[in-house]
Amino acid sequence: MMKRGFEIVSRYQDQGLSLPYRTTQQAAGYDFECAEDFTLPSIWRHDLLHAFKRLWQKTPLTTAELAAGQHDLKPWLVPTGIKAYMEPGEVLILANRSSNPLKHNLILPNGVGVIDADYYNNEKNEGEIFVQLVNVGLSDVVIKQGQRIAQGIFMPYYLADDEQAPQQERQGGFGSSDRK
Structure with missing residues (x-):
């Protein structure tokens, strides 16, 4: 009888990954580690700086310049190699580790x-959990396999009284329920 946990x-x-774990007796969050060495580029790349310069000069950006600058700001999906199972009426919330912005200049762009x-x-x-991260530091950051990158907290959630229950079932993975 599986209630909630990780696989x-x-x-x-066969990569020697650790399942998420709590580091202290009173910790609410389970620490997630990076599944493989991963280089997270700084957002401060040539195209973004070029776009800022044009904006500062009050010069309109071309469509190509805008797209290139936006690309530098896009979050990266850092693999954990982990999937989570839980009961209906529960959710796993992923949050940034408090040390990430302070020590590594890494933020979760979506907050949670x-x-x-x-x-x-x-x-x-297969339900692999990825952590969206943005590197706001001035240089690229190498995240090593096994480095803690986020924390997950299992929580119950509640439904509205007169909700019309959705009929749609999940058809895909990350971001699959986004409406087009």
Whole structure:
């Protein structure tokens, strides 16, 4: 009888990954580690700086310049190699570690990540949890395999009284329920 917990996804089974863990007796969050060495580029790249210069000069950006500058600001999906299972009516909330902005200049651009129960074992990516990160530092950051990058907290959630229950079932992985 599985209630809630973590498993390693198939592609990382033999990579020596650790399941998320709490580091102190009163910790609410389970620490997630990076599944592989990962270089997170700084947002302060040539295209973004070029766009800032043009904006500062009050010169309109071309569509290509705008797209290139926006690309430098895009978050990266850092793999954990972990999937989470939980009961209906529960959610796993991913939060940044407090040391990430202070020590590594890493932020979660969406504030928190929401991992729904039906994300587990989805067909697209087996339910692997990725952490969205942005590097606001001036240089690239190398995240080493096993480095703690986020924390997850299991929580119950409540439904509105007169909700019309959705009929849609999850069809994919990360961001699959975004409306087009």
